[in-house]
Amino acid sequence: MNNNNYSKYFRIFIVIALAASLILNFNLLVSLDRVEHQVNSLSHNQHNILSDVNSQAGQIQNIMNEFLNEQSWISRIHMEFDQSEAEDGKAAATFEWQVKELQSNSEVTFNYVYGPGEDFITLPAKEIQQGLFQVRIPIEVEVKPLWEVGVITTTGSSMEEESKQKFEDRMEERDQQHRLKYFVSVTYDDMVKSSEIHTEHLGHFGTSKYGIIRSDIHIHQDNISLTLYNEFMMEPSDHVVNAYLVKYEGDKLIEEEEMESLGPEEEWPRHFHVNQIEKYENMRLVIKVEYSNGEIFEKEVLID
Numbered sequence: 001m002n003n004n005n006y007s008k009y010f011r012i013f014i015v016i017a018l019a020a021s022l023i024l025n026f027n028l029l030v031s032l033d034r035v036e037h038q039v040n041s042l043s044h045n046q047h048n049i050l051s052d053v054n055s056q057a058g059q060i061q062n063i064m065n066e067f068l069n070e071q072s073w074i075s076r077i078h079m080e081f082d083q084s085e086a087e088d089g090k091a092a093a094t095f096e097w098q099v100k101e102l103q104s105n106s107e108v109t110f111n112y113v114y115g116p117g118e119d120f121i122t123l124p125a126k127e128i129q130q131g132l133f134q135v136r137i138p139i140e141v142e143v144k145p146l147w148e149v150g151v152i153t154t155t156g157s158s159m160e161e162e163s164k165q166k167f168e169d170r171m172e173e174r175d176q177q178h179r180l181k182y183f184v185s186v187t188y189d190d191m192v193k194s195s196e197i198h199t200e201h202l203g204h205f206g207t208s209k210y211g212i213i214r215s216d217i218h219i220h221q222d223n224i225s226l227t228l229y230n231e232f233m234m235e236p237s238d239h240v241v242n243a244y245l246v247k248y249e250g251d252k253l254i255e256e257e258e259m260e261s262l263g264p265e266e267e268w269p270r271h272f273h274v275n276q277i278e279k280y281e282n283m284r285l286v287i288k289v290e291y292s293n294g295e296i297f298e299k300e301v302l303i304d
Contacts (some may be wrong), residue, residue, distance in 0.1 A: 003015050004197050005223075007154075009071045011066060014163075019165060020276070028162060030153050030282075046098060047236060049246055051166075051299075058192065061132075066074065068070040071189070072100070072154070073100050073101065073186070073193060074098070074099055074101075074184060075097050075098040075100070075102065075196050075297070076094070076097070076185075077095055077097040077195070077198060078095065078096045078097065079093055079094070079095050079153060079181075080093070080094045081093050081139075081202065081205055082094065089142075090138060090139070090140060091139045091140075091141050091205065092136055092138055092139060093136070093137055093139050093202075094134065094135070094136045094137050095134065095136075095137075095157075095182070096128075096132070096133070096134045097108060097132075097133055098131050098132050098133070099185060099186055100131065101250060102131050102186070103188040103189075104204070104217070105188050105189070105232045106132065106187065106188040107124070107125060107186070107187045107188070107298050108125040108127070108133050108184065108186050108261045109122050109123070109124055109125060109184070109185045109186075109187070110123045110124075110125050110133075110137075110182065110184055111123075111182060111183050111184070111194075112120070112137060112180060112181065112182035112183075113180075113181050113182075114139065114178075114179070114180050114257075115177060115178070115179065115216065116176045116177065116179065120181075121138070121201040122185075123135055123137065125184070128284070133184075136283065139180070139202060139245070141178065141202065141204075141205055141206035141208075142178075142206045143206050143207075143209055143210070144206065144207065144210060144297060145207060145210035145211060145212065145230075145289075145297055145302075146207040146211075146212045146213070147213050147215070147299045148212055148214045149211070149214075149215045149216070149217070149284040149299070149301045150214070150215070150216050150217065151217045151219065151302070152217065152219070153219045161199065173199075174199045175203055177203065178201060178203035178205075178206065179200070179201055179202075180199070180201075180203045181198070181199050182197070182198055182200075182212055183195045183196065183197045183198065208232075208233070209233065210238060210297070211230055211231055211233035211236055211238075211239075212230070212231055212232045213228065213229070213230055213240070213289060213297075213299070214227075214228070214229040215228050215229075215287055215299075215300060215301050216228075216229075217285075217302055219279075222278065222279055223276050223277055223278055223279060224279060224285075225273070225274065225276065225277065226245060226259070226273070226274050226277065226285075226287075226301075227240050227271070227273050227295075228259060228272040228273070228287065228289075229242075229269045229270065229271055229272075230269055230270035230289070231269030231270070232269075233254075237294060238293060239270050239291065239292055240272070240289045240290065240291055240292075241290055241291065241292050242257060242258065242260075242261075242289070242290040242291050243258075243259040243272040243273050243287065243288070243290075244256050244257065244258050244288040245257045245259055245277070245285060245286075245287060245288075246282035246285070246286040246287070246288055246298075247277075247283070247284070247285060248283075248285075249280065249281070249283065249288075250282040250284070251261075254290070257274060259272040259273060259274045260272065260273050260274065279304070280304075281286050281304065282304060283302070283303075283304035284300065284302065284303050284304070285300070285301050285302040286298055286299065286300045287301050288300065289301050
């Protein structure tokens with residue numbers, strides 16, 4: 001075979017190989033497109049199946065809830081909290097519920113304990129309609145802001161973490177102080193039926209008027225800066241209008257410095273700042289805030 005024939009056959013081979021490669025690539029692309037379509041179809045079908053399952057599960061749960069409600073001898077206990085007298089530290093909670101298939105000689109009572117104790121107080125319930133009962137109980141609340149103090153140092157965040165833990169401990173203590181536990185009992189002949197014990201934490205009702213006062217204290221080597229925020233008030237009209245930093249050396253009053261208000265008064269949260277407080281021995285810092293209604297609250301935020 002001469003060189004010309006060899007070159008001719010080689011070119012034919014190259015053309016055939018390229019044509020085969022193109023055909024294989026085309027078939028591969030078609031196959032990939034078909035596989036992608038099948039995957040999308042399977043994914044769509046799976047989504048439809050999951051939606052059907054979730055829908056059926058929801059329907060079954062609703063049927064079960066209706067069944068349990070029909071079988072239950074007592075309806076859900078509804079609570080309404082009246083804060084009309086909260087400024088005096090007093091409020092009231094009204095509870096309402098329905099007893100089904102009530103016997104004619106039945107006695108319906110409401111049992112509750114407010115605070116950290118476990119001794120329940122029992123009150124007779126008032127029947128306001130056939131089988132519909134109501135009771136109103138007094139609640140004492142502390143109407144004051146909730147203080148959150150964070151301390152940040154240039155050497156680390158250990159004091160900051162400690163202050164967060166203290167804040168969480170105060171929150172837990174507040175929840176315990178304003179914890180309400182209650183249940184309903186029905187007595188007839190020698191039979192006594194009681195509902196499950198419910199728990200409510202009412203501490204946030206006392207702090208919602210004046211909101212949260214967050215104080216961020218930044219401690220540098222020789223000086224301190226402090227930023228104060230007032231937020232989460234029930235009514236924006238009840239807000240901090242003036243803030244002061246009261247400095248002590250032990251029990252001795254050094255001075256009272258007004259904190260600078262940052263931003264317009266209508267801006268939320270309210271924002272105050274004081275900078276370059278020189279450190280000294282036996283240092284005690286107290287924040288004093290004045291609200292728009294004239295109420296004043298104080299909080300010791302730092303002891304050296």
